Amino acid sequence: MAEGSRRLSVLNELVRHFFRRFFDTESLSPQAEPEASVVQALGLLAAPGAFFVLVIRPLTIAGWDLVTFRVMFVTFSMVVMGFLTLFEWDALFLDRRDYQILTPLPVRPGTLFLAKTAALGIFLGIFLVDLNFFGVLFWPGVDAGRDSMAIMLDHAVAVLAAGLFAALAAAAIQGVLITLLRGAVLRRVSVFLQTVLMAAMVMALFLTFILGLAARQVVTAHHTIAHWLPCYWFAGFYERLRPATHDKDLLALGDWAVWGMAIAAVVFLLTYLPGYRSHGRRMLEAPTPAPRGPGRVRRCVTATVRALVVRTPVEQGVFHFLGQTITRSVKHRLFLATYGGFGAALAVMAFGDSERDGLLRLPLTLSFVLVSGLRAAYGVPSELGANWAFQMTETGAIGPYLTAVRKWMIVCAIVPLFMALAPMQVMYFGWGMALFHTAFGVTLSLLLMEILLIGFHRVPFTCSRYPGRVNLVGLSAVYVFGFTMYSRVMSGFGEWLAETPWLAAAFFLTAAAVLAIVRWHGRSTSGSERLDYADPVDPVVRTLDLTNG
């Protein structure tokens, strides 16, 4: 009896420990309290569902309109659960620190597995219930039916099943990867898939309304996309639980949901336990990998960049640091994947009106998301404690540091983006107009970059963040304009310029003059400025020093 209660107590302690570990990932602020993070996240995720269901509740909907809103709620549940599971991708299994600390303790491996699985279940369960709670509670007013309890129950089953499916599917993918792949290949594929899938989830989140509004057309037109998007499967599953249209095609999609759920669950069960065992062995026994270093192509690219783009040592140091951080820091990768998903959603929406309009707006939309996303990522610290290396090696003038920041954004983000889009522009608009639109887009991106970097006197990722340090009003104005009207207004402006060559010439000359003045101003003031690390000189909490007469 005593042994049983001791084991239960150990299990409880481990579940608590693993649950807390879900909130101490690198992606959370180092100053954040885990409990506060949980409460904030729960509040943030519950709010959209609560707000939206209260807005549509007075409408009392039936038929395909009801299906539209069902798709939206099902999609929201799936996307958030998928995103959360992908966000915690590395925490689904024990990590090296867990093994090093916990395996020397007198705890059975089975207890560790059980505790980790229970913590994962509790974590996902709490969020699943939280984000759907208000939707379920207030759904009886939305659905025109009379039996409130049955309506609530059917809605709960549908949205919870959809969320569970997304979480299981994401976990099953990692289980498959861990079972099939090893070493560096596993790391690369895992990182790639996590990033891409997170971007896809964010994209789906922003397309939730479009997916809902397109439901009727997609299903009744037998569009193959219905079989590729699980939100429509679960709309079919919902239809089976509580028919709103009695549409046969929609009902048939319910089978896909059942099969999809079964396959995700079976794959998860088949891969999680064996994957867990082999992962643990590899964590403890695998030798430290010794990579071979950069290949010929990478060395060649680096040498070219050094020869043509960043010539001074300080510029080179900062330039390479930026690239290395953005490509290797989990926090920044996921941050930019989120922006990327948002950009992809905006790009899809840009094609809503016409193909021509979409092609004109696409580069502007993506460049805005890219430049603003990078600017935002620059402000997110990475391994803040290591920034002493920059403080100790400062050379005086901040010019080379800030030049490297701009050069990186231009060479590694703006130029590749417009180069990737150029063939499409050429195919549709012809060489002359494609060149004009590309030059116009690049110029706007450079101006936007300068606007967003006003007052930015830092090496990216080395500065701690404090509330109130950001010009929130100014930045909000840029972002709200950028994410709502920027591409539409600017593509119209671009077309107008394209029709009036002398105005186009005036625009490019003015932009060149503005950029030159900004750079000149930056250079002339860089000697008197110091890099900002925002480290508090004194302890964060200060007394009035009354006793220190």
Added chain:
Amino acid sequence: MLEIREVTKFYRSTPVVDNVSFAIRPGEVTGYLGPNGSGKSTTVKIITGLIEPTTGKVFVDGCDVREDMIGFRRRLGYVPEEAVLYSYLSGLEYLQMIGRLRGLAAPVVDRRANDLLALFSLHGHRYAPIANYSKGMRQRILIAAALLHDPEVLILDEPLSGMDVTSAQLFNHLLNELARRGRMILYISHVLEVVEKLCSQVIIIYRGKIRAADSVERLRKLMDVPSLEEIFSQLVETRDLGAVARDIVGVIAG
């Protein structure tokens, strides 16, 4: 010469460093000793300019370092107490970054970084991320980064932490060689035997105040004790350690 004159640092109303003064001459290794929390690392952070003193100044060759902190840092190599490094960079990338930020030309950085990695037995791991390095390996990276630009002043805060015996022995020889070449070295350590062997001058700080500052030889004579360990115990540790050990055993057995 590096001089610390009447430096005081208050956190809230508590002085963590209280009126500390000492000097480090070229060619000397100065040991800076004290128990945990005595103010050693705060002193070092003040010297390196990472934190501001409440009062007092630091001079190098008679000039206040605050007037030209950048110029002073060009002459300074620093190994901090904690090996906090950008863990996603490889050892080679980290040294390259530090070298470039110090304004060294790319070929010089590449040559010195590779040579130092080889001499510190890290060449085989030069492309591996620092996250995979052991504590001793990280410490060697820090030392290599501090030496990369051939500094005149070296401040080493617990540099041997986590190092294996061979690396520690190599480091001791290195310190002697650097001192012989006229470098000013401030060496903070808890390993008293090493300090006794290497340092021409020893400064002992306790609760923010300097308790002793002289050569080990003179301190031995003055205090009439045979070793630095005895000197240290008399100056800073007033508890009966044997009794404390017995109490610890009592706690775990009880």
